[in-house]
Amino acid sequence: MMHLPVRKTVLLAAILVLALVYVLQLSLGRPAGIREFVLETAPDTIEITGGQAGTVRLVLDGDRWVLNDERYPADAAAVQSMVSAITTVRAPGRVSGNPERGDFGFDSPLTITAFASGKKLRTLHAGKVSANALQTYCRIDGSDDVYLVSGNLRNSFDRTVESLREKTVYALDSAGIERAVFNTPDGAADWVLERSGNPPVWNFAGSTDIPDAEKTAAWIRSVASLRVQEYASVDTVLPDAPQGILSLTAGGKTVTVTVHEKDEETGMYLCTSSELPYTFRVSSYTGDRLVRNRESFLK
Structure with a gap:
């Protein structure tokens, strides 16, 4: 029986592990290091505070979304974009375990909370937007971990009531x-x-x-x-x-x-x-x- 040298055995094992990781990445459809926070239940209420409009509350009423106590019909496309953004949060990287260490913009965060049937599903604290305006510093569900998540959350959620009304x-x-x-x-x-x-x-x-x-x-x-x-x-x-x-x-x-x-x-x-x-x-x-x-x- 032929025995491989220890170094070759270790090398082959490492190659096998890397190959398995690569296959797993392909099957998951996302690059290494990207973490996804996915809700199993779709929200029927979204509450936004700390933005230019003060507090905005969007509620699913039958097959349409309505705004605040006035129940203005909301722009369906804009709300769907919000629902998608809060249902699946893609985090390419964790940048800190202390939100107070670093200029992340959490001194005046935009807080986005999703509910379903009165139960809180998720809370996002959106801080500053990255230099390329394609990512946002974010805390998820009260954790002190700071993630740089995909998307400009402030652009998506910090909206006036007028801009969210159906036109x-x-x-x-x-x-x-x-x-x-x-x-x-x-x-x-x-x-x-x-x-x-x-x-x-x-x-x-x-x-x-x-x-x-x-x-x-x-x-x-x-x-x-x-x-x-x-x-x-x-x-x-x-x-x-x-x-x-x-x-x-x-x-x-x-x-x-x-x-x-x-x-x-x-x-x-x-x-x-x-x-x-x-x-x-x-x-x-x-x-x-x-x-x-x-x-x-x-x-």
């Missing part, structure tokens, strides 16, 4: 819109566009005026969806009479946007809608698309 007023399929109506207080500039025929074409109801097909189609596409530029304060007073009311019908459902007035300084338009219980403003460009006269569609 979509409505979103229609432009190909499904079959009627557009514009009404003014005195009725002098009213018009109705209807799409009918085979193939379907746009025409003014009760008029011999012929709208330009390309202009009309482009306008329909531009108003098929509407987003808020900014929300107005709750004490905003609406003028006695609006500039006009635009109604769009698609698939048997009609949505309306009431354009109240234009701010001559900012150019923004003050609006309300059947689809939103809040007063809001849209950009000058968007407002100009909502308030159109009949002549703008003609050839």
